[in-house]
Structures are given as structure tokens and as C-alpha cells.
Amino acid sequence: MSPILSARGISRCFGSVTALAPSDLDVAPGEVVVLIGPSGSGKSTLLRCLNLLSPPDSGDIHFRAQCITERGVNLNQVRRSIGMVFQQFNLYPHMTALDNVTLALRRVHRMSRENARARGMAALEEVGLVEHHDTHPGKLSGGQQQRVGIARALALEPDIMLFDEPTSALDPELVGEVLSVMRRLRDRKMTMVIVTHEMGFARDVADRVVFMNEGAIIEQGSPEALFTTPSQPRTREFLSRLMEQR
Amino acid sequence: MDQLLDLYFNLETMQRFFPMLREGFVLTLQMTLLVVSIGISTGLLLALVRAFGVRLINWPMQFLVDFLRAVPPLVVIMCTYFALPYAGMRLSPFVATVASLALILAAFAEEIFWSGITSVNRGQWEAGRATGLNFLQTLVHIILPQGVRLAVPLLTNRTIEIGKATSLGSAISVADILNQATSAQSIVANPSPLTLAALMYVVLFVPLVMTSRWVERRYRWQH
Ligand SMILES: Nc1ncnc2c1ncn2[C@@H]1O[C@H](COP(=O)(O)OP(=O)(O)OP(=O)(O)O)[C@@H](O)[C@H]1O
Ligand SMILES: [Mg+2]
Numbered sequence: 001m002s003p004i005l006s007a008r009g010i011s012r013c014f015g016s017v018t019a020l021a022p023s024d025l026d027v028a029p030g031e032v033v034v035l036i037g038p039s040g041s042g043k044s045t046l047l048r049c050l051n052l053l054s055p056p057d058s059g060d061i062h063f064r065a066q067c068i069t070e071r072g073v074n075l076n077q078v079r080r081s082i083g084m085v086f087q088q089f090n091l092y093p094h095m096t097a098l099d100n101v102t103l104a105l106r107r108v109h110r111m112s113r114e115n116a117r118a119r120g121m122a123a124l125e126e127v128g129l130v131e132h133h134d135t136h137p138g139k140l141s142g143g144q145q146q147r148v149g150i151a152r153a154l155a156l157e158p159d160i161m162l163f164d165e166p167t168s169a170l171d172p173e174l175v176g177e178v179l180s181v182m183r184r185l186r187d188r189k190m191t192m193v194i195v196t197h198e199m200g201f202a203r204d205v206a207d208r209v210v211f212m213n214e215g216a217i218i219e220q221g222s223p224e225a226l227f228t229t230p231s232q233p234r235t236r237e238f239l240s241r242l243m244e245q246r
Numbered sequence: 247m248d249q250l251l252d253l254y255f256n257l258e259t260m261q262r263f264f265p266m267l268r269e270g271f272v273l274t275l276q277m278t279l280l281v282v283s284i285g286i287s288t289g290l291l292l293a294l295v296r297a298f299g300v301r302l303i304n305w306p307m308q309f310l311v312d313f314l315r316a317v318p319p320l321v322v323i324m325c326t327y328f329a330l331p332y333a334g335m336r337l338s339p340f341v342a343t344v345a346s347l348a349l350i351l352a353a354f355a356e357e358i359f360w361s362g363i364t365s366v367n368r369g370q371w372e373a374g375r376a377t378g379l380n381f382l383q384t385l386v387h388i389i390l391p392q393g394v395r396l397a398v399p400l401l402t403n404r405t406i407e408i409g410k411a412t413s414l415g416s417a418i419s420v421a422d423i424l425n426q427a428t429s430a431q432s433i434v435a436n437p438s439p440l441t442l443a444a445l446m447y448v449v450l451f452v453p454l455v456m457t458s459r460w461v462e463r464r465y466r467w468q469h
Binding site: 051053076077079080082083084086088090091092093094103104107108152153156 | 367369370372373374375376377378379380383387388391392395
């Protein structure tokens with residue numbers, strides 16, 4: 001199947017730091033790709049290049065057969081179809097959960113208040129938070145906040161969703177509820193690129209695991225292959241260090 | 247004690263000059279409302295313009311803002327009133343005072359709004375842009391409401407301060423409360439009109455102080 005998202009030779013520098021060396025990544029429709037790697041290895045940078053939140057210095061990205069790194073592309077239009085979920089949730093604290101979810105529907109999709117509300121409630125339903133639609137983020141638990149964050153991305157009916165360590169800021173007992181929402185998304189064939197340190201989850205849901213180190217993609221493969229028989233020494237080293245921490 | 251009462255609370259004198267001071271009250275009220283509304287909205291507009299980061303606009307604007315914040319309000323009023331005519335622009339004392347103070351408040355308000363805008367977490371920008379909102383939409387719907395909330399306490403203090411500075415207009419013969427009171431005082435050689443003036447300032451600015459309290463409460467959403 002032809003990829004829905006295809007990055008070729010994308011790279012990103014911050015001053016003298018090469019956060020991302022020229023890298024390729026293809027994501028097929030319905031595929032779940034999990035990015036793993038040590039801190040500072042460029043996972044977030046790669047993810048943020050994909051929706052051009054921080055545009056790559058070089059390389060091309062094709063999304064739904066359109067080159068989105070060309071000049072003159074309407075990025076706002078592209079980003080509507082690429083959902084993003086952040087480590088720190090980044091919910092709007094001055095709005096209720098529902099308004100968080102519907103803001104872009106009303107302002108970008110120009111939906112009427114009623115239609116946006118219906119779509120927003122459906123998205124909140126999907127993450128199990130309908131009853132909290134009128135609550136401000138500050139009154140929600142971390143897990144609930146992240147589920148609102150997922151609903152906000154989901155409401156735009158994206159073709160692909162990017163997750164940057166969605167559970168890293170959560171207390172351990174709240175991780176499960178977020179992961180189970182993501183499992184449900186996988187079950188309905190949502191295309192996802194997920195940065196996570198939850199290796200058990202990665203093993204479960206990933207179609208492909210990508211290991212990054214020092215700004216480069218070192219190796220990738222099925223979870224079984226990567227976790228049980230990694231071919232690169234740096235992958236083995238990373239995985240064994242993870243095991244020790246357990 | 248009686249002497250003190252007679253000096254500062256001479257009811258007869260107060261009564262006699264009340265109509266005169268009432269005119270001053272109306273003028274001060276008009277000036278304050280104009281200064282506050284023009285000053286704050288201009289300040290907000292300038293902060294929004296600054297957010298676009300166009301150097302050719304921002305540098306001169308920064309210079310002007312710093313200048314207005316550094317120079318004493320009375321000096322700005324004097325310059326506007328006495329110097330501008332040489333540039334072919336003659337303003338009435340009323341307009342000169344309002345324009346000067348509105349500009350000064352705009353300068354302070356711009357800085358306050360700007361510091362509010364910049365102290366909003368970068369993640370808020372990213373969340374907005376990632377859902378397809380453009381720069382201006384993100385600024386207006388996400389960043390500004392949070393920045394304004396941070397700005398409100400500073401802004402209300404500054405607003406009250408500049409509002410009270412309308413009394414400086416009496417230096418260029420605006421017939422405001424203070425001016426009317428000092429005229430009355432010199433006519434009867436009794437400071438009771440000043441007491442009346444003080445009461446009028448209280449009547450005028452206590453609601454402003456209370457409004458600011460209300461605004462501060464309103465902008466404190468649940469965290
Ligand atoms: N905005 C930025 N400015 C400067 N340097 C940055 C910026 N963003 C990332 N970097 C640098 O780029 C490198 C890769 O960072 P990145 O955040 O992509 O790593 P990561 O794999 O997501 O790490 P973590 O697991 O800690 O989130 C790091 O050395 C980081 O310091
Ligand atoms: Mg990261």
C-alpha cells in the first residue's frame with residue numbers, strides 16, 4: 001500500500017546541534033509506528049517535523065500524495081488532517097473541555113456552534129469524558145486532561161495522529177486509561193506515530209518499532225524482531241538498559 | 247477643633263461652590279473615561295502588532311513606548327499643549343490632556359499586555375497551530391485571553407494611576423475638579439472646596455477600583 005505519510009531525507013539543526021540527521025520514514029494507512037530511543041535522540045524533533053510544527057531544514061515530506069514541504073503550501077490546511085497529542089497536554093486552561101475540543105472546528109472548519117458541539121461531544125464520548133464536557137482542564141486529573149487532548153485531535157477527524165510521549169507526564173496509576181484509549185484508536189485503524197517509553201504498550205500495539213539514537217534512525221522492524229533480536233549494538237544497549245531499570 | 251472644621255468642612259462654602267465643582271467633575275469624568283478607553287485599546291492593539299515581529303514597525307514603536315514611560319506625564323502634557331502649535335497643531339487644553347495621558351497609558355498597557363502574551367507557555371502556541379489555527383487565530387483565541395488574565399492586576403493599577411493624572415490638566419487650565427477647587431479656594435481663602443474635590447475624586451475613582459477588583463475576579467478561572 002502506498003504510504004499516507006512519507007518523509008525523505010528530513011533533517012533539523014538547532015544552532016550547532018544536529019537534532020535530526022537526514023532521515024526517511026514512511027507510514028502506511030492504518031499503521032501504528034512507535035518511535036523509541038534515549039532522551040535527546042531526536043524523537044520529538046522528528047515528530048514535530050512531520051506536521052511542520054518545526055519545519056525540517058532539508059528533505060521532503062509527502063502527505064496524502066501532496067508535497068507539504070514545498071513553498072506556498074497552506075500549512076494550516078495540512079495540519080487540520082494531522083492530529084497531535086503533547087506530553088504536557090497543552091490544553092487551553094481558560095476553556096472548558098468541550099471548548100478545547102471544538103475551538104478548531106469552529107475557527108478552522110467554520111462549523112456552526114451546534115455542529116461543532118455535536119462533533120466535540122462525540123470525540124469526548126470516544127475518550128469517555130462526556131460528563132466532564134463543561135469542566136475546565138485545571139479541575140481534571142492528568143489522565144483525563146490527556147484524554148481531552150486526544151479528543152481535541154480526534155475531533156478534527158485526522159488522517160494520522162502523532163503522539164509525543166502522551167503518558168510521560170502522568171502518575172503511574174493514570175497511564176492505563178490513556179493507553180487504553182490509544183488501543184481503541186488502533187482497533188479502529190487510526191494511523192498513528194507514537195513516541196513512548198512504555199515498551200509493553202509498544203510491543204502490543206506497534207506494527208513497526210523505530211529505534212532512534214543521536215538524531216538518526218538506527219533500525220526498525222516488527223516489535224518481535226526489534227525487541228527480541230535487535231541487529232544493532234546500540235539498540236541492544238538501549239533495550240538492556242531499559243530492562244535493568246525495571 | 248471648630249477652627250479646623252471651619253477651615254476644611256465649611257458647609258456653606260462647599261454648598262456655594264458645589265455647582266462649579268460639579269462642572270469640573272463632569273469634565274474629569276469625561277477625561278478619565280476617554281483616557282482609559284483609548285489608552286487600553288491602543289495599548290492592546292500595539293501589543294498585537296508587536297506580536298507579528300516586524301522590526302521596521304517594532305523598533306520605532308519600542309522607542310516611543312520607552313520614551314512615554316520615561317517622561318513625567320506633566321511634561322508630556324506641557325509639550326503637547328505648548329510645543330505642538332509650533333508644528334501647526336493647536337489642541338485645546340482638554341484634548342491635549344486626554345491625548346497625552348491616553349498615549350502614556352497606551353505605552354504602559356502595551357508593555358503590560360506584551361509581558362502577558364510572552365509569559366504564556368509555548369505549548370499553547372503549538373497546540374493551537376497543530377490544530378490548524380493560523381497565527382492570528384491562535385493569538386486571539388488562545389494566547390491573548392491567558393495573557394490578559396496575567397496582565398489585569400498590573401493594568402488596573404496603572405489605569406487608576408493614569409486616570410488620576412487627569413488632575414494634571416489643571417496646569418494647562420482644563421477646568422477639571424482640581425482646577426475649579428483651587429479657583430474657589432482662592433476666591434474665599436478657605437480650603438473647604440479642596441475637601442469637596444477630594445470627595446469627588448473618591449466618588450469617581452472608588453468605582454474604578456471596584457471595577458478592577460471585579461475584572462480581576464472574573465479573569466481568575468479555575469486552575
Ligand atoms: N527548540 C530547541 N532548541 C534547541 N535545541 C533543541 C530544541 N529542540 C530540541 N533540541 C535539541 O535537539 C536534540 C533532540 O531533542 P528531542 O527533543 O528531539 O529529543 P527526544 O528524543 O524527544 O528526547 P526526550 O526523550 O528527552 O523527549 C536534543 O539535543 C535537544 O537538546
Ligand atoms: Mg521528546
